Structures are given as C-alpha cells and as structure tokens.
Amino acid sequence: MMFLTLIRQELLTHLMSARFFAAVIITLLLVVANTFVLIGAHEERLADYSQKEAVNRETVAATPAYSVLKLKVQRPPNPLSLFSASLETRFGSDIDIAFNSVPALLRVGRSSAGQTGDVSGSSF
Numbered sequence: 001m002m003f004l005t006l007i008r009q010e011l012l013t014h015l016m017s018a019r020f021f022a023a024v025i026i027t028l029l030l031v032v033a034n035t036f037v038l039i040g041a042h043e044e045r046l047a048d049y050s051q052k053e054a055v056n057r058e059t060v061a062a063t064p065a066y067s068v069l070k071l072k073v074q075r076p077p078n079p080l081s082l083f084s085a086s087l088e089t090r091f092g093s094d095i096d097i098a099f100n101s102v103p104a105l106l107r108v109g110r111s112s113a114g115q116t117g118d119v120s121g122s123s124f
Contacts, residue, residue: 031083038082041089045077052094070098 014020052074063069075093078086 035083038085041085042077042082045081045088045093049074049076049093067099070096072096 052072056072056074060069060071073095075088077093078088080086081088
C-alpha cells in the first residue's frame, strides 16, 4: 500500500511540473504543424491517383482485346498519411501488368528517367 502511495505521489509530481507541461505543448504544436504540411502532400497524391484511375478506365474501355491490354495498377493513398510520412512517398505506387510480362519488384531511388519509384514489368 505504501508503494502505491509513493508511485502516485511521484507520478503527480512529474505531471504537475513545468517541464512536462512544456513538453506536451511542444509535442502538440509539432503534431499540428506536421499535419498541416502533410495535408497538402496527401491531397496531391489523391488527385494524382484519381487522374491515373480515370486514364486507366479509359484505356481498358478502348482496348479491343485483353491480350493487348497493359494495365497500370495504382495503390490508393493511405488515409493515415495525413499524420505521418510513411514509405508510401519513397516507393512507387504504380505497377504495370501485361499479358507478356511479369511484374517487377519495386526499385527504390532514381531511375534513368529521373523519376522516383518507377516500377515496370520485365518481358519473358
């Protein structure tokens, strides 16, 4: 019983200190600032995803035969990326799928075209 009283007293002392209050305020300010910055990046990725999906639907509708169809599959932006920058920004979100190719692993870094996260299929 005495041990619980001691733990409670120490916990209350730390929670009521100015140092803890300053740490909480700084943390909250950083979370709000980070979220504000990441909202813009998320909206850009969402608009890019919507535009690519519309182009893919048009391509599928205009293809005369499935054997000549080359699909580009996109991964939608993660809704939680509003709060934290994840690997989503480093890795590509597109992958090519075709009848005569095997999807390749993600390539991290810059490709010869200067784009990051480029993923393409390799032919047989």
